[in-house]
Amino acid sequence: MSLTVAIDGPAAAGKGTIARAVAEHFGFAHLDTGLLYRAVGARTLEGLPAREAAETLDPADLTRDDLRTPDVAQAASKVAVIPEVRAALLDFQRAFARRAGGAVLDGRDIGTVICPDAEVKLFVTASAEVRADRRFLELTEKGMKVARQEVLADVVARDQRDMERADAPLKPADDAVVLDTTSLSINAAVEAAIARVDTALRA
Ligand code: DC
Secondary structure, X not given: OOOEEEEEOOOOOOHHHHHHHHXXXXXXEEEEOHHHXXXXXXXXXXXXXXXXXXXXXXXXXXXXXOOOOHHHHHHHXXXXXXXXXXXXXXXXXXXXXXXXXXXEEEEOOHHHHHOOOOOEEEEEEOOHHHHHHHHHHXXXXXXXXXXXXXXXXXXXXXXXXXXXXXXXXXXXXXXXEEEXXXXXXXXXXXXXXXXXXXXXXXX
């Protein structure tokens, strides 16, 4: 059995939490594709050209402990604009999506470009303010010193860059189910996501 669940959406909408919960519930493998771009971005901050950083990405790069910082998030969004960077990361993501036993991938272009044939496509979104509040909490809980306004500005800048790029822009696939978590709790969103996958498994 190979079933692919594609979860896309803007920064801090809750897609990672939903993806992890769905993967755990069904025993599927999970790939946070943002980590690939973050790892490439982190390497460019060390001076490596973006294309080279993507083409020579090593599994060890994905376990660096600086990948969740705001600087790396912005660098990730910048390298994600470059078609050669996206191309270098494509095969790995597609192979992961079709692995036996089921897979959940979360990102920006999973339902549109990486897995247009995914059996389940979700687009998880929320207002920029709510997303910035969630990201602010997450960062401060980790002990990072950030200002809420700065987090909001970062989220808005990243959304804009991710939506306006020419190659694989952030947008819902035509056949995606939209989950707006502005007022929907993450638990309710997880339940809705699990229900969609159950339906696909029965089909
Ligand atoms: O999901 P995230 O916040 O970790 O993603 C970081 C950046 O990586 C995001 O701003 C844009 C880019 N990205 C992308 O272009 N395509 C994906 N499938 C995942 C992330």
